[in-house]
Amino acid sequence: TGSTTNTNTMKTNVTTIIANTTTTSVISTTTTSTTSATVTTTSVTSTTTSATTTTITTTSTTSGKISYSAEIQQVLLFGGSTRIPRVQNELVKSLGGIELGKRLNTDEAAAMGGVYQAAALSKGYRVKKFIAKDANQYPINVQFERHADPTAENSEPKLIDRTLFQRNNLYPNRKVMTFNRHTDDFSFDVRYGDLSFLSDTDKRSLGKTDLLRINVSGARKAYEKHQDTSESKGVKAHFQLDDNSLLVLDRVEFVFERKETEAERTNATKDEDESTLSSKLIDIYF
Structure with missing residues (x-):
């Protein structure tokens, strides 16, 4: 952080x-x-422990006011470190067995998201509606x-x-x-x-x-x-x-x-x- x-x-x-x-x-x-x-970023690294992973997932769901079972269907992996098997295992445990989505290129996801958002805001490109809501x-x-x-x-x-x-x-x-x-x-x-x-x-x-x-x-x-x-x-x-x-x-x-x-x-x-x-x-x- x-x-x-x-x-x-x-x-x-x-x-x-x-x-x-x-x-x-x-x-x-x-x-x-x-x-x-104030810009704050959080990432999961290769040294992530079970306690740390649980803290991150609990904080994320609490901030978003969402529940695991009712509102989360899939968790998309983001960032190169999420390829580590131990990290994936701990995430599955802390999320109660929810499926991990692996369809994104975890290294390129941030860059691609920025590209899509820039295209959506630009008048020079016509793209599929892209909705991004930022919260304080x-x-x-x-x-x-x-x-x-x-x-x-x-x-x-x-x-x-x-x-x-x-x-x-x-x-x-x-x-x-x-x-x-x-x-x-x-x-x-x-x-x-x-x-x-x-x-x-x-x-x-x-x-x-x-x-x-x-x-x-x-x-x-x-x-x-x-x-x-x-x-x-x-x-x-x-x-x-x-x-x-x-x-x-x-x-x-x-x-x-x-x-x-x-x-x-x-x-x-x-x-x-x-x-x-x-x-x-x-x-x-x-």
Whole structure:
């Protein structure tokens, strides 16, 4: 099992877009990325023991949420080391006697799979439909502090941990995390979630579990500007797992709903209920 880690720091300034107003603001978000990509591979070698083989097959079926008898009809051998008779015998034992598929050239299988996928994605070739679904290996959580009511007896901030992408989430994928009670500038962390399914060796090879540190600035200024005329709908952080399973923070926005004035209520028509909420929203991007 091996892993690769890239480190970079990115700072983005995005101009504010406000619906139904002519005001424009600039709010900045600083994103520090400590781990951009983690690639993990597992192979069976000539020194595979019964215990190791059992661990690999058990982990694979647990990750895929499948059962041996009901959903696995055949196991295809992959990689040159699977030609070793001892490896095949241990695989058959750990899989409960399920047949091993030997129709693939175990040395060329990876290269041929890459060729078929490239042809399927290319506009220059017409091939039989080729479906490949990638899933996120590790759960990704967002961690932040929630400040309690200062008038309460226990006003200590509470550490909140929320799952952003669950284990085996398909990608590419997009998720939105909403911070409902934040009106001041704040920070939050993105990190791997529960890794109890990994062995101690796998955890050590994974390295650091922190992925991103996000510093959100300009939230307080936006809140003070719109609190009298609008109702806060929370700070929303938009994330995506791209085609390469890289976590990207797309944008952060402070959303307000404009309060209806007395004049607007007086001039409201009977068809008001049919109007859309979007016409009353103010999105502050930062």
